[in-house]
Amino acid sequence: MTVDPPRAQGRMPVIPGSFSYHRPTSVKEAVGLLATLGDDGRALAGGHSLIPMMKLRLATPANLVDLAGIAELKGARADGNDIVIGAMTTQHDLIASDLLTAKIPILRETSLQIADPQVRYVGTLGGNVANGDPGNDMPAVMMCLNAAYQVTGKNGERRIAARQFYQGAYFTALEPGDVLTAIRIPVPAAGHGSAYEKLKRKIGDYATAAAAVVLTMKGGKVESCSIGLTNVAETPLWAEEAAKILVGSALDAATVKRAVAAAEAITAPAEDARGPAQYRTKMAGVMLTRALARAKSLARG
């Protein structure tokens, strides 16, 4: 949600470049504006990634289209077996939601590990998943949950699976002029266990490595399992092979070790201030081991 301090990037913070400010009150109006503005327009959600980038002049949009005035983009509701969360719902809202805490507790758990209280009051779920920053926590959780993103663009509405959304650091399946309007999450089975384990140097930091796990148990064995990994590659990762290894097992040490090895094998972290690449890969494995154990302890069945 925040960018690294300017010293690390060799730049000093400055005043953002000039821009025109737009505050539409409907998705239709926002999409129309973004279509007209083309490359000169950019959507503004909570702004806690974009505004720091603008201060560093790493982003210099000529027009900002603020989505905060669009009431339909806020709040969470049940829709059949899914829960649909408006893109402008803040991390603070997610933490406070009884519906989400009851049905998809990993969202609250993850939100509490994002940035700090002030940032969570403003930072949105839509911004977190749409920005394509591999350091953001929600994308791996959304891949783990098999969420879909509802997107409105100049050619109408479509859905994009979170598992198909991330193409590279800051590159996603969004086309210019698209607005990500909602996140649709299939509610995990009642009695599932979940955990998000995040290693970070301090509050507010991006993950050195993090792992999301959602699993169901039956008769002491893993019935289903899904794993997401944060900040150990250019994109969030869905560790499909690792999860397959675990299904049918009792999460015994030997099987967990094989699954962790499979998860580590798909990581390709950058070496940065959070540590060498090899260390971050190993920490992804440690986070996964912990997340599996905790998810199992929370699962019924």
Added chain:
Amino acid sequence: MAKSQVAMKVNGNAVEELVEPRTLLIHFLREQLNLTGPHIGCETSHCGACTVDLDGKSVKSCTVFAVQANGADIRTIEGMANADGTLHALQEGFREMHGLQCGFCTPGMITRAYRLLQENNNPSEEEIRYGISGNLCRCTGYQNIVKAIQYAAAKINGVPFQEAAE
């Protein structure tokens, strides 16, 4: 760039001003409204010295444009004292418990703690520490800041403040 008209309530007073869209809320408060209580520390959303209360949320005003706050109800440290001029329980707590040394982080700390106590008027020490984790202090080591907030919580709840044994 054309300026935009913004109207908001700041510390109970209606304010109408023209701002450039790129004007950050912290600069608007400090330079146009002369409210220099909120401080500019890191300018990168890390330190919390610029924290103000905006529509019932603690926000880092270095990471909000003034135009985004159009229509908002804002409170800064300047609006924290009681109507009769006496100190707010938090201000008193910071004084009594020596919750500051250089004082640079104090306006942000108090403004943040204000919202924390609005949401939870009897926080545990752990909840206080987690609740102010977006505010950095480089002097105190936080011990006395935590005590100051505990003092304020006790005063607000009308119970005697008892300092935990060290």
